[in-house]
Amino acid sequence: xxxxxxxxxxxxxxxxxxxxNNYGLAIILFxxxxxxxxxxxSIKQQRTMEKSAKLQGKLKELQFKYKNNPEMLNKETIALYxxxxxxxxxxxxxxxxxxILLLSVFFLVxxxxxxxxxxxxxxxxxxxxxxxxxGESNSNVKxxxxxxxxxxxxxxxxxxxxxxxxxxxxxxxxxxxLNDYRVFVIPILYVISSxxxxxxxxxxxxxxKIKKAEExxxxxxxxxxxxxxxxxxMMYIMPVMAVSISLIAPxxxxxxxxVNNILMIVERVLMNKFLKTEGEENA
Numbered sequence: 001x002x003x004x005x006x007x008x009x010x011x012x013x014x015x016x017x018x019x020x021n022n023y024g025l026a027i028i029l030f031x032x033x034x035x036x037x038x039x040x041x042s043i044k045q046q047r048t049m050e051k052s053a054k055l056q057g058k059l060k061e062l063q064f065k066y067k068n069n070p071e072m073l074n075k076e077t078i079a080l081y082x083x084x085x086x087x088x089x090x091x092x093x094x095x096x097x098x099x100i101l102l103l104s105v106f107f108l109v110x111x112x113x114x115x116x117x118x119x120x121x122x123x124x125x126x127x128x129x130x131x132x133x134x135g136e137s138n139s140n141v142k143x144x145x146x147x148x149x150x151x152x153x154x155x156x157x158x159x160x161x162x163x164x165x166x167x168x169x170x171x172x173x174x175x176x177x178l179n180d181y182r183v184f185v186i187p188i189l190y191v192i193s194s195x196x197x198x199x200x201x202x203x204x205x206x207x208x209k210i211k212k213a214e215e216x217x218x219x220x221x222x223x224x225x226x227x228x229x230x231x232x233x234m235m236y237i238m239p240v241m242a243v244s245i246s247l248i249a250p251x252x253x254x255x256x257x258x259v260n261n262i263l264m265i266v267e268r269v270l271m272n273k274f275l276k277t278e279g280e281e282n283a
Contacts, residue, residue: 003115005100006107010115013108017116017161024165024255031259034101035267041097046271051086109253112161113145119158127152127159146171146250163252170252186254187246193261200268 012033017026058080066073113119127148150171153160163170167182174183246254 002100002103002107005104006111006115009104009108010112010118014116014118021162022165023112023161023163023252024168024170027170027252027256028259031256031263035260035263038097038101039267042267043271048086051084055080055084055086105256106249106253109250109256110143111145112252113148113159117159117161123158124148142248143173143250146173165255168251170250170255172251173249174247174251174254183251186251186258190246190254190258190261193258193265197261197265197268200265 009030013026013030016029016033017023020026020029059077062073062076062080066076108115113124114121124145128144131144131147131151148159149161149163161171168185172180172183174187177183246257
């Protein structure tokens with residue numbers, strides 16, 4: 001399945017690459033296009049999350065009222081979602097799309113000759129076998145097509161790709177190029193953007209929870225503290241995971257994640273402002 005989407009996205013990325021003739025710039029433009037296409041889904045998800053948060057109070061009342069009657073609780077819960085015109089799984093759709101996109105882009109960046117440039121498989125296999133037979137397989141063995149581009153791109157235009165971007169070679173894998181400090185620029189920027197993204201999400205969530213707690217009881221205030229602590233822990237865990245992955249993947253993937261993070265930050269801030277204004281108008 002991921003190979004199918006990687007192949008499909010590859011047509012788009014390659015179309016952009018043919019215009020700009022630069023892999024890094026193509027990835028940036030590709031990221032922007034994907035974000036624009038998914039914007040309606042993101043807005044719908046945000047609205048669903050806002051609506052779902054408002055339902056939590058009613059759900060807790062039902063859970064307390066029917067705590068000894070699971071069958072009735074299930075029935076009333078379904079009725080509540082039906083009355084509110086919501087589905088318990090409505091927030092899952094966007095998450096599934098994001099996961100498919102993430103893994104598909106990984107496939108795409110990992111094998112750009114196959115999924116993006118559509119190079120004949122016999123040509124790719126021939127170079128792979130040549131690398132193995134000559135004992136030239138280096139630490140990029142997990143990304144053989146990246147190695148083919150590095151070693152034979154200058155000799156064979158069929159496997160050539162312009163991966164130079166602002167002085168960085170996007171075909172490099174940081175963990176395999178420790179002697180070149182430049183390979184850490186994108187991963188570091190990615191980690192910084194991850195911290196900013198998590199910080200913004202945490203602050204927005206905290207403000208909403210505090211507002212609800214001020215209108216509610218002490219139990220909700222304790223809930224705010226628990227959520228704030230969980231978000232704080234997540235804010236440190238996620239960047240660690242992010243840098244771990246970005247160090248073992250080609251810089252092209254790290255660039256995509258970095259651009260996606262930046263776009264997500266902008267989207268989150270603007271969407272929160274837009275939905276807040278929209279909510280005040282409907283109040």
